[in-house]
Amino acid sequence: MAFVTNTELLAKAEKEGYAAGAFNTNNLEITLSIVEAAVAERSPVIIAVSPGAMEYAGVAYLAAIAKVASESVDIPVSLHLDHGTSMEHVEACIEHGFSSVMIDGSKLPYEENVSLTRQVVELGRKKGVSVEGELGRLVGVEDSVSVSEREASMTDPTQAAEFVERTGVDALAVAIGNVHGWYKGRPDLDFDRLREIKSKVGTFLVLHGASGIPDDMIREACSIGVDKINIDTEVRDAFRQAVARFVSENPDVIDPRKILMPARDAMREVVARKMRLFGSAGKT
Ligand code: G3H
Ligand code: 13P
Numbered sequence: 652m653a654f655v656t657n658t659e660l661l662a663k664a665e666k667e668g669y670a671a672g673a674f675n676t677n678n679l680e681i682t683l684s685i686v687e688a689a690v691a692e693r694s695p696v697i698i699a700v701s702p703g704a705m706e707y708a709g710v711a712y713l714a715a716i717a718k719v720a721s722e723s724v725d726i727p728v729s730l731h732l733d734h735g736t737s738m739e740h741v742e743a744c745i746e747h748g749f750s751s752v753m754i755d756g757s758k759l760p761y762e763e764n765v766s767l768t769r770q771v772v773e774l775g776r777k778k779g780v781s782v783e784g785e786l787g788r789l790v791g792v793e794d795s796v797s798v799s800e801r802e803a804s805m806t807d808p809t810q811a812a813e814f815v816e817r818t819g820v821d822a823l824a825v826a827i828g829n830v831h832g833w834y835k836g837r838p839d840l841d842f843d844r845l846r847e848i849k850s851k852v853g854t855f856l857v858l859h860g861a862s863g864i865p866d867d868m869i870r871e872a873c874s875i876g877v878d879k880i881n882i883d884t885e886v887r888d889a890f891r892q893a894v895a896r897f898v899s900e901n902p903d904v905i906d907p908r909k910i911l912m913p914a915r916d917a918m919r920e921v922v923a924r925k926m927r928l929f930g931s932a933g934k935t
């Protein structure tokens with residue numbers, strides 16, 4: 652199938668009460684694992700490409716790989732720019748056939764975030780591409796922040812409603828105590844804040860930094876109404892562990908295909924498990 656937009660994928664997720672997974676790719680092997688898991692689980696899926704991935708592999712290669720994967724299967728696949736920070740990122744992705752983009756102005760002053768996000772939405776509307784924005788900052792797991800700094804970095808529900816109104820974004824990434832990378836101990840997510848955001852904001856909600864969030868908390872986020880959940884670190888970890896184990900157990904094997912196959916299997920299993928957890932399995 653040709654790529655579908657995030658809006659199309661998330662409208663069904665919102666209506667049927669599950670979340671779609673967005674999984675980051677950087678190469679052929681990760682993309683294959685993501686799409687194979689989606690096929691095995693009969694799940695819609697979002698393939699996410701960050702500016703770092705674009706720098707590593709080239710947006711043309713990543714888009715071409717995802718396109719072949721999507722056209723070879725009969726499940727809905729979206730190709731999405733993750734954490735784009737400039738019009739250049741957005742334009743490059745649209746030019747290469749992405750169906751969705753994220754513009755992350757969360758580190759900018761509020762008015763600049765509104766203005767950049769609105770520009771991307773205007774372009775997205777012209778090109779038929781969905782747009783995700785972000786309000787509130789994900790504090791790094793290594794950052795030592797005081798309670799008041801943590802509060803201040805989180806998405807303000809009233810401001811979120813205004814942000815969505817003024818920008819017209821299709822989806823909003825929220826900061827409720829979630830972080831990128833591994834958590835130290837059990838995550839401290841502010842579900843009351845998420846409920847308030849949900850009640851005030853009439854657009855799809857996105858939870859970034861979902862690796863390492865325990866299953867019960869993910870279920871709660873889905874039941875409150877999160878529509879899209881981003882996973883990267885757990886897939887990276889599965890890759891690293893599988894390669895490390897294979898190389899240590901088979902020191903004489905030099906064939907990259909033999910080294911990478913266990914990693915593909917391990918990544919596919921992580922993605923499939925998340926699809927079952929998010930409730931998107933069996934939804935196509
Ligand atoms: O949230 C960001 C993703 O994990 C992508 O990470 O910027 O290292 O490609 P990256
Ligand atoms: P994790 O690496 O913490 O899973 O976060 C992924 C993410 O938010 C990608 O945008």
Ligand code: ZN
Nearest residue numbers: 831859860881
């Ligand atoms: Zn993210």
